[in-house]
Amino acid sequence: MEKFVLKYFNLIRTVIAVLIGLVISIFLIYVVSKDPGFSLQQMLLGPFLSRSRFSSLIEGASPILLCGLAIAVAFQARQFNVGAEGSLYLGAAVGTAFAVSTRMPAFLHIPLVLLVAAGVGAVWGALPGVLKAKWQGSELVASLLLNYVAYFLGLYLINFHFRDKEAGYLVSYQLPQTAWFQQFIPGTRMHWGILISLAGAVLVYLFLYHTTTGYEIRMTGFNEKFARFGGIDVLKIVVLCQLILGFLAGLGGMTEVMGIHRRFNWQAQPGYGWDGVVVAIIGRNHPLLIIAASFFLSYLRVGGQVLNLMSDVPSEMITVIQSVIILLITAEAFLARWRYRITVRQAERPEAAA
Amino acid sequence: MNPLLKSIFSTEFGFAILRVTTPILLPALGVAISGLSGAVNIALEGIMLASACAGVLVSAFTHSLLLALLAGIAVGVGMAALLGYFHIKLKADIILAAIALNMFATGITIVFLFLTTGDKGSTSSLTSQVFPVLHIPLLRSIPMLGPILSGHNVLVYAALLAVLLYWLITFKTPLGLRIRAVGQNPDAARSVGINVNRTRMWALLLSGFFGALGGLYLCLGYVSWFGRNITAGRGWIAVAAASLGSNMPMGTFFSSLLFGAVNALANYLAPLAVPSEFIQMIPYLVAAVALAVYSARAMRKRRRKIREPGSGGAA
Numbered sequence: 001m002e003k004f005v006l007k008y009f010n011l012i013r014t015v016i017a018v019l020i021g022l023v024i025s026i027f028l029i030y031v032v033s034k035d036p037g038f039s040l041q042q043m044l045l046g047p048f049l050s051r052s053r054f055s056s057l058i059e060g061a062s063p064i065l066l067c068g069l070a071i072a073v074a075f076q077a078r079q080f081n082v083g084a085e086g087s088l089y090l091g092a093a094v095g096t097a098f099a100v101s102t103r104m105p106a107f108l109h110i111p112l113v114l115l116v117a118a119g120v121g122a123v124w125g126a127l128p129g130v131l132k133a134k135w136q137g138s139e140l141v142a143s144l145l146l147n148y149v150a151y152f153l154g155l156y157l158i159n160f161h162f163r164d165k166e167a168g169y170l171v172s173y174q175l176p177q178t179a180w181f182q183q184f185i186p187g188t189r190m191h192w193g194i195l196i197s198l199a200g201a202v203l204v205y206l207f208l209y210h211t212t213t214g215y216e217i218r219m220t221g222f223n224e225k226f227a228r229f230g231g232i233d234v235l236k237i238v239v240l241c242q243l244i245l246g247f248l249a250g251l252g253g254m255t256e257v258m259g260i261h262r263r264f265n266w267q268a269q270p271g272y273g274w275d276g277v278v279v280a281i282i283g284r285n286h287p288l289l290i291i292a293a294s295f296f297l298s299y300l301r302v303g304g305q306v307l308n309l310m311s312d313v314p315s316e317m318i319t320v321i322q323s324v325i326i327l328l329i330t331a332e333a334f335l336a337r338w339r340y341r342i343t344v345r346q347a348e349r350p351e352a353a354a
Numbered sequence: 355m356n357p358l359l360k361s362i363f364s365t366e367f368g369f370a371i372l373r374v375t376t377p378i379l380l381p382a383l384g385v386a387i388s389g390l391s392g393a394v395n396i397a398l399e400g401i402m403l404a405s406a407c408a409g410v411l412v413s414a415f416t417h418s419l420l421l422a423l424l425a426g427i428a429v430g431v432g433m434a435a436l437l438g439y440f441h442i443k444l445k446a447d448i449i450l451a452a453i454a455l456n457m458f459a460t461g462i463t464i465v466f467l468f469l470t471t472g473d474k475g476s477t478s479s480l481t482s483q484v485f486p487v488l489h490i491p492l493l494r495s496i497p498m499l500g501p502i503l504s505g506h507n508v509l510v511y512a513a514l515l516a517v518l519l520y521w522l523i524t525f526k527t528p529l530g531l532r533i534r535a536v537g538q539n540p541d542a543a544r545s546v547g548i549n550v551n552r553t554r555m556w557a558l559l560l561s562g563f564f565g566a567l568g569g570l571y572l573c574l575g576y577v578s579w580f581g582r583n584i585t586a587g588r589g590w591i592a593v594a595a596a597s598l599g600s601n602m603p604m605g606t607f608f609s610s611l612l613f614g615a616v617n618a619l620a621n622y623l624a625p626l627a628v629p630s631e632f633i634q635m636i637p638y639l640v641a642a643v644a645l646a647v648y649s650a651r652a653m654r655k656r657r658r659k660i661r662e663p664g665s666g667g668a669a
Contacts, residue, residue: 141593
């Protein structure tokens with residue numbers, strides 16, 4: 001048992017943090033709601049109670065997953081770029097503009113549109129990286145400010161040049177069918193973009209843990225000075241990991257447009273970039289764990305929507321829960337004493353000494 | 355003369371700059387003092403939001419400005435204390451913990467908004483008291499300066515005094531000396547008996563205090579209601595302002611003033627035919643460009659220092 005705890009300590013810690021988050025939310029719901037039992041049931045079980053809700057859990061995880069991978073690549077190099085939101089928004093806006101103004105067969109259109117969106121996202125994401133590598137400017141602050149700039153640029157592009165005036169509300173023209181992701185299960189909105197996200201997770205895993213560049217990224221994050229003395233071009237890594245961040249985030253935004261809405265309809269920022277930060281922290285920057293974290297966050301999100309719809313508790317409760325969870329997970333010393341005690345006990349055992 | 359230029363060279367514009375600068379300057383001082391201690395607090399966006407929400411709700415339900423002030427400050431300092439506890443005691447990375455706190459503030463303020471008003475958008479259904487406007491007797495009769503400097507909300511003057519307070523704390527008190535020492539070299543500070551953690555905690559609490567004032571001004575002075583995400587990135591612009599000002603009192607003041615002026619200009623340009631998206635973008639774009647220019651200059655200065663013979667090259 002104790003060996004098990006030591007081996008999977010980080011995972012157990014994460015699970016405990018999640019449980020504490022849920023306990024706090026239960027407490028809050030009891031304070032807030034007139035019928036707490038019902039509200040709680042709606043939040044926790046609601047996502048599984050209908051086919052459309054369950055499918056929106058799966059669909060919703062897709063952009064979160066790509067943004068989580070994006071953030072994780074940068075965080076692994078200890079680059080606190082939180083610009084996934086900006087790259088996603090601007091990438092999807094330009095990608096939409098490109099898709100509605102070009103005509104070609106689907107086998108060309110889909111990859112090209114994705115490439116345009118991801119490319120724009122990559123350039124945007126790399127800007128704070130260039131600032132950091134060249135002049136030691138804070139990539140965190142730069143990416144935050146650029147998120148706003150990207151938002152207004154994307155909004156301008158869609159509202160002034162690609163707005164469908166017949167739609168009745170502020171959206172872009174519909175994408176031509178050749179740039180659609182097919183929804184493959186009738187009655188749901190599940191689309192092929194989800195497979196791109198999952199494949200992305202596997203690729204990012206292989207990249208980070210089984211290639212030289214991936215090793216260089218992790219080493220830069222682990223100890224930058226050491227990495228530099230070991231001959232790693234740290235400045236190149238700093239820019240590269242943020243370029244990849246923007247690329248993945250742009251991809252995440254475009255798959256959502258191509259698979260779900262088929263129009264650019266985000267008048268406000270959708271927040272997937274921040275969800276990406278959340279799942280990267282919950283998944284401890286590990287691509288495969290981030291898959292699980294994305295489905296978990298999407299589950300909470302759908303639960304929040306159900307809560308909003310069916311009970312007297314606002315969906316923002318979910319934001320409170322997720323912030324408590326990531327706060328606990330980032331706290332290195334949380335449960336550290338417990339591990340320390342177990343380690344000592346293990347070491348003092350006679351068979352361990354032998 | 356062009357009517358736009360005319361309105362920019364008017365005393366009203368000067369007045370507007372001060373008004374718009376205040377909710378950037380106060381959190382910027384908060385970022386600056388924590389930055390000096392080496393544990394930079396980027397949760398000011400969330401702290402402002404939470405303080406503003408607490409202030410408006412307490413003001414609306416008790417009709418007491420004093421209670422609103424106290425509640426706002428308590429919430430702001432409390433959030434900063436939470437950040438300090440997680441960073442110092444529980445060894446959380448301060449950036450990630452601050453991101454979590456910002457999310458927490460976004461969520462919890464909307465929950466409270468909804469619980470008290472039944473509306474998730476704003477508190478416009480409540481009537482809350484607002485901090486009073488101050489007309490300074492002698493100042494107001496000075497031509498040119500009078501109309502710019504007099505007749506502001508009392509918290510605008512508080513912000514100007516806060517710059518002075520910040521200078522006094524950092525350069526004229528033992529605590530300030532300790533904060534600067536800890537920020538420059540924590541090991542050296544520890545070796546002469548300074549409690550690094552306690553010093554950083556004090557710096558964080560002070561940053562929460564400044565941020566709370568900024569939030570209170572925003573919703574009980576600048577406007578008289580609270581709305582979801584009403585801070586609109588001011589906490590982040592404040593981070594840029596503090597780093598542009600090298601965390602120094604006057605530097606932070608002038609960089610906040612620059613961003614305030616840009617913001618005021620954007621407000622003046624708003625009625626023009628230019629797409630509003632571009633106008634709204636200006637403050638963030640200017641902050642980002644200013645950050646880049648500042649970083650480049652700081653880098654060049656460091657390089658020059660290394661090249662100079664006999665300077666030791668410690669950069």
